[in-house]
Amino acid sequence: MAENEEKTVCKASIEMLKKAEAEGMDTAFQRVEQQKGCAFGEAGSCCRLCNMGPCRINPKKPDESRGVCGANIDTIVARNFARMVAGGTSAHSDHGRAVAETLILAAKGEAKDYEIKDRIKLLEVAADLGVEIGEREINDIALEVGERCLAMFGQQEGELAFALRAPEPRKEIWRDLRVFPRGIDREVVELMHRTNIGVDQDYENILMACARCALADGWGGSMVGTELQDILFGTPVPLESKINLGVLKEDEVNIVVHGHEPILSEMIVLAASLPEMQEKAKQVGAKGINLAGICCTANEILTRHGIPIAGNVLQQELALLTGAVEAMVVDVQCIYQGIGQIASCIHTDIITTSPKAKMPYARHIEFHEDRALDIAKEIVSAAIENFPKRGKVSIPDVRESLIAGFNHEYINYMLGGKFRASYRPLNDGVIDGRIRGVVGVVGCNNPRVTHDDIHVRVTKELVANGCLVVMTGCAAQSVAKTGLMLPEVARKICPQGLWEICEAVGIPPVLHCGSCVDNSRILIACTAMVHEGGLGDDISELPVAGCAPEWMSEKAISIGEYFVASGVYTVFGVKWPTLGSKNVTEFLFQKYGELFKNTWDFEPDPEKMVGKILSHIDNKREALGISAKRERVLFDMAMRRELEV
Numbered sequence: 001m002a003e004n005e006e007k008t009v010c011k012a013s014i015e016m017l018k019k020a021e022a023e024g025m026d027t028a029f030q031r032v033e034q035q036k037g038c039a040f041g042e043a044g045s046c047c048r049l050c051n052m053g054p055c056r057i058n059p060k061k062p063d064e065s066r067g068v069c070g071a072n073i074d075t076i077v078a079r080n081f082a083r084m085v086a087g088g089t090s091a092h093s094d095h096g097r098a099v100a101e102t103l104i105l106a107a108k109g110e111a112k113d114y115e116i117k118d119r120i121k122l123l124e125v126a127a128d129l130g131v132e133i134g135e136r137e138i139n140d141i142a143l144e145v146g147e148r149c150l151a152m153f154g155q156q157e158g159e160l161a162f163a164l165r166a167p168e169p170r171k172e173i174w175r176d177l178r179v180f181p182r183g184i185d186r187e188v189v190e191l192m193h194r195t196n197i198g199v200d201q202d203y204e205n206i207l208m209a210c211a212r213c214a215l216a217d218g219w220g221g222s223m224v225g226t227e228l229q230d231i232l233f234g235t236p237v238p239l240e241s242k243i244n245l246g247v248l249k250e251d252e253v254n255i256v257v258h259g260h261e262p263i264l265s266e267m268i269v270l271a272a273s274l275p276e277m278q279e280k281a282k283q284v285g286a287k288g289i290n291l292a293g294i295c296c297t298a299n300e301i302l303t304r305h306g307i308p309i310a311g312n313v314l315q316q317e318l319a320l321l322t323g324a325v326e327a328m329v330v331d332v333q334c335i336y337q338g339i340g341q342i343a344s345c346i347h348t349d350i351i352t353t354s355p356k357a358k359m360p361y362a363r364h365i366e367f368h369e370d371r372a373l374d375i376a377k378e379i380v381s382a383a384i385e386n387f388p389k390r391g392k393v394s395i396p397d398v399r400e401s402l403i404a405g406f407n408h409e410y411i412n413y414m415l416g417g418k419f420r421a422s423y424r425p426l427n428d429g430v431i432d433g434r435i436r437g438v439v440g441v442v443g444c445n446n447p448r449v450t451h452d453d454i455h456v457r458v459t460k461e462l463v464a465n466g467c468l469v470v471m472t473g474c475a476a477q478s479v480a481k482t483g484l485m486l487p488e489v490a491r492k493i494c495p496q497g498l499w500e501i502c503e504a505v506g507i508p509p510v511l512h513c514g515s516c517v518d519n520s521r522i523l524i525a526c527t528a529m530v531h532e533g534g535l536g537d538d539i540s541e542l543p544v545a546g547c548a549p550e551w552m553s554e555k556a557i558s559i560g561e562y563f564v565a566s567g568v569y570t571v572f573g574v575k576w577p578t579l580g581s582k583n584v585t586e587f588l589f590q591k592y593g594e595l596f597k598n599t600w601d602f603e604p605d606p607e608k609m610v611g612k613i614l615s616h617i618d619n620k621r622e623a624l625g626i627s628a629k630r631e632r633v634l635f636d637m638a639m640r641r642e643l644e645v
């Protein structure tokens, strides 16, 4: 058994793991040790797509066997990878669809608790979609924007409207390769069809379809989610908040929202703030109601309301172990079944809210947009009623401050000012070398590696080497917990050029850009850098890279795939799911470079991962004629101590 200190670098989590051990409670950190996995599954060479199987091909002797249908290892590995892309795309996109449906209901006046919060963004999106603005009522415009977005899901032909935002050379590449996404649902369905028994048996052809499907996620479903959420709930602006299990409060009713769609959590934020609810909490002996988030729902309400974050995906069970959570309210995605198990032993209620996601040991209060606030009040009341049933509480005294809420709109504004919004200072900073490059560090936690450790090491070393880091998802939460998302750290760990820019603009060197669907914001930011000029004509020429050092979800694979197909070099850590097939892996790691101008890569070691990213960025700088020779800074012990929090 690994020591708790080997399982996580997060102090609050170590404390809770010790408690779990003492109380004989099970968490993902323990279960991962019982699940050794199988070599075929790990290599991607186990096929269980039909009832003649499962068929397993030994990756060490790939030519010695085939599946019952005759499928070779390349076909099997490519199909398994493709199904991850389809799964990830479907999750982000179904989320986007729900937001489009809510916008339509709100615009029709049938979801009275929602309203258009960001009219400017609505008009911008309307213009991009070719929706007439003129003298029309704001709700009429919103209705047409919502309907156009909803139509993207069922679109059968043509080119997805949001994908037309990409730089011209990128769109030409997609057209030449015949991977320009058509409709979002169509690409998912087609990929599922192609990977049925006896359909697409050409691994190259399957991998090209993966790109098309993933592009329908990044420039489709995810972008619909992000854009329409901004319209409905407001575009985030930087604000300060707190993170880690220490945000839970001993003397208040703690409600933790967990999942992904802010449609529900926005209403919980509103309901919890109502005087009648606060009064109700006082009647049961609590000082008030404390709301906190887990996973991407946390990122959504953090960046729009400053609601604190209790933790990332691997802390969901640990939050319950504090004994201080009255209700964990969940919607969809990344919700461990393990939380139900823990909740069954303590007073916490797990409240499921989506008809798409029910679970054992949970109470179901179904959410409907037309009665949103009433249902949110019912949920908050249920939590309050639970408060008197609390047993012993132990909340780790660990929390950190962070600034969050950065995005394309804010970068534009903060660098250029209100009347001259522009990326010019960013591009100039990159061109003159004060910013070496921009790196997206995104994705999940995975108990197969030390929780938070790789994210933090990769991010620290990137900024120490002059890169501006943009983060989303659980990765952002890992790093926020170490205090790196505060402007004052810039001078401590960045080279002079970078900290001067950070201080001049008042930003940290690590920017929290939101949830995982908000990776679409990074596509928009890359496109804006291209349009600003001086850094090439396409995203693939920019000195930028992406990585997901601790990924686990199919959603992460879809994100990586759309980044690569959009021209961004992308490195994943932990394990790589196509290693069973040399051909498939080479196609993704090399051939994609010829086709999409950048590739996938895999590197579990954080130092080597940073090395690969920096050399990629330096090559891009050289190709642009803006290179300056520099030594790599290794993030040493002294620097680590300096930053200890």
Ligand code: NFS
Binding pocket: 260, 295, 296, 313, 333, 334, 442, 443, 444, 445, 472, 473, 474, 475, 515, 516, 517, 552, 553, 555, 556
């Ligand atoms: Ni992203 Fe967000 Fe976290 Fe991974 Fe899950 S919460 S959508 S999938 S685990 S980063």
